[in-house]
Amino acid sequence: MTMQHHPSDETLLRYAAGTLEAGPALVVAAHLELCADCREQVRTFEAVGGAMLEGLPPAEMSTDALERALALLDGGKHAASVTAAVRQDRVMAGDIALPAALRGCRIGPWRWRGPGVRISRVVIPAAPDAHVMLIKVGAGRHLPHHGHSGTEFTLVLKGAFSDASGRYARGDLAEADAQVEHEPVVDQDGECICLAALEGQMRFQGLLGRIVQPFVGI
Ligand SMILES: [Zn+2]
Known part of the structure; x- marks a missing residue:
């Protein structure tokens, strides 16, 4: 890949x-x-x-x-030769293969958060206050428009989206800092599922933002 x-x-x-x-x-x-x-x-x-x-x-x-x-x-590009064992297992959860990193986390049900947008809360047992979620957005739809006060990390698990910084497909990770007011839009040929986490707090904008905001606990 x-x-x-x-x-x-x-x-x-x-x-x-x-x-x-x-x-x-x-x-x-x-x-x-x-x-x-x-x-x-x-x-x-x-x-x-x-x-x-x-x-x-x-x-x-x-x-x-x-x-x-x-x-x-x-000067030390070859310093490491350690072979880390990264688990490649996949845990099936409904319609996607979840990363092994999510094992042990509590994955909530998909909840409607606007036209074409569903969100599932991910709870890390050791850090229950962390803002982590799965986001499922329909083909051709915009991800919720928002800015944020810290860096937002978004990993594509299925499908693809594009924003001003390029196109993101499975495996791609977007880091958007607080200055970015981005509005990602999903490809026309299928839904997109992402794993997203925030450092700092998200501030959604508009009606959809007011719907989503209570969910993420801000
Ligand atoms: Zn990489």
Whole structure:
């Protein structure tokens, strides 16, 4: 599978370091199941992180840790040769094959959230307040129009959508930061199902937003 859109290096580094919030980490883990390139990048970050921890006193792990790690990577592309076992199992849940990363999560029923839009709440037992959901949007429909105060991570599980930054198909991960007012529209030839998580809080706009907003608990 060839994907066009991947998590940023910063996101993968935060994932490798265990500092990404639970919701976004779940979405990234689901992407890693589908993307060998990003699995390799995470292994590299983990190896670099381990080397840094061994070589530096704790006080040195400061705000420039990201820049230092990225700089190290430029000269250390082959640092990692660890083979991480990424579970490729799929759990069937109704009409889609859910990523293995969702095992152990509570998956709510599809609930109507506007014309052509259904949402299923995903609860991570260890982080029940995390904003994670499955979104199912009909062919040719817009995803709910919204902005957000933090980064939004959206992984396509089925179908495809497009927005100003390109087209996203199965396995592609969109990272939209707080400045983005995006309005993704689903392909005409079939519905789209995404796994989405928020860092920070979402602010929906318009009538649909007022319908969705209570659901996501904001
Ligand atoms: Zn990737």
